[in-house]
Amino acid sequence: GAVVSQHPSWVICKSGTSVKIECRSLDFQATTMFWYRQFPKQSLMLMATSNEGSKATYEQGVEKDKFLINHASLTLSTLTVTSAHPEDSSFYICSASGPANTIYFGEGSWLTVV
């Protein structure tokens, strides 16, 4: 079946630094990918829609200058958390529209900012 890979699975960074998370569709092309954030014991909240070759579309309340999204190819989207702070610590998950209009999620990336 369709596979979406995320890297890294977990990362710890110091406050004020930036961290990049990659999302790859391994066996299909994805013109659109999506980035979600999930805080402990809460559901997934859509952050932004990543469009190949164009700017990302951000949901209300999500800072586009803080969460930089780049969709450089049909199989790769990256999320960069800039100037990270402890409150940015969360589980970040990407998804991509795969075959037969189904949505496949990556395994997620745990970010801890210390």
Next chain:
Amino acid sequence: QKEVEQDPGPLSVPEGAIVSLNCTYSNSAFQYFMWYRQYSRKGPELLMYTYSSGNKEDGRFTAQVDKSSKYISLFIRDSQPSDSATYLCAMSAGTDSWGKLQFGAGTQVVVTP
């Protein structure tokens, strides 16, 4: 009011019992309905996908959608301890916003041996 409401549980059932999960929603534009299973510290795994109203069965899983009541259900027959996980309902309005999913809070299910 949230667009998608889902009881967070936990829901505890004995092995072999039927697990019954449901979500209600307020946005009548939703047309695509999905159920995902999420194990702790992992990404969601797609279980069932339904378009518009009706029933869909896949092995031990049955998904039902009642658009007139804005109510969807997932039933798991012959539940196993390995079914213990958080189950998330998700919905999408259609082609223009395909992939932009609204999730329920997730129901934690515990199947006891």
